[in-house]
Amino acid sequence: MNQIRKKNEWLLPLFWVFFRIGPSTFGGGYAMIPAIERELVANKKWIDEKELADMLSIAGAAPGGVGVNAAAFVGYRKAGVAGAIAAVAGMTMPTFLIVICLSLIYLFFQDNPKVEAALKGIHGAIVALILLAAYRMAKSSILDIATTAVSILTFLLLFMAKIHPLAIIISGLFVGILLVKVKELFGLKVKTERTGTSTPKHELVYPEYYI
Numbered sequence: 001m002n003q004i005r006k007k008n009e010w011l012l013p014l015f016w017v018f019f020r021i022g023p024s025t026f027g028g029g030y031a032m033i034p035a036i037e038r039e040l041v042a043n044k045k046w047i048d049e050k051e052l053a054d055m056l057s058i059a060g061a062a063p064g065g066v067g068v069n070a071a072a073f074v075g076y077r078k079a080g081v082a083g084a085i086a087a088v089a090g091m092t093m094p095t096f097l098i099v100i101c102l103s104l105i106y107l108f109f110q111d112n113p114k115v116e117a118a119l120k121g122i123h124g125a126i127v128a129l130i131l132l133a134a135y136r137m138a139k140s141s142i143l144d145i146a147t148t149a150v151s152i153l154t155f156l157l158l159f160m161a162k163i164h165p166l167a168i169i170i171s172g173l174f175v176g177i178l179l180v181k182v183k184e185l186f187g188l189k190v191k192t193e194r195t196g197t198s199t200p201k202h203e204l205v206y207p208e209y210y211i
Helices: 002-025 029-043 049-061 066-109 113-141 145-160 165-185
Strands: none
Touching (some): 002 066, 029 066
C-alpha cells in the first residue's frame, strides 16, 4: 500500500515537468533534448548524464517521437505504467493545445508577411538546435576508429542510398555487437564510453535554450 502511495506521489511532478518541456517541441523531439537535460539532469536530478545518453539512444531507436519515448521511459522508471502515462500526457498536451491555437491563427494570418518571416526564423533556429544536439551526442558516442567508421558509413548510406532508417538502426545494433565480439576475440580493449574527460558541474551535456 505504501509503495502504491509513493508511486502516486510521482504522478503530478512527472506530469508537470514534462508539461513544461512539451512546448519546446518546435522542430521535433531532438530539438527538445536541451530542455529535457535541463529539467531531468540539472534541476530534478532524476537521472545522470550517462543515463540521459543511454535513454536518448533507446528513445531515438524506438518507434515514435524521441521526446514522447523519453517521457515514457522516465515516467515508467519512477512510477510504473501510471507514471509513464502521466509523463506522456504532460509531454503531449501542450503540443496538442499549441497546434490547435496555431492552426486557428494560421487560418487568419497565413498570408501575412510578418507571420511568414517569423516562421522562417523559427526554422533557422530549429536547424541550429538540432545540429548542436547532434554534435553533443557525437562527442559522447564516437569513441574510436570503429565508431567513427560506423558513423561515417551511416551518414553516407542515409544520404546516398535508398535504405530505410529503421534498417540502418537495426543493422547498427548487430554491427555494434559484432565489433565488441571481434575486439574481445583479438584481445583488444573494448571501449563503450568516453573516459578521461568529464563535464564540469556547471556545464550541461546539451546546453540550455529558450524558445
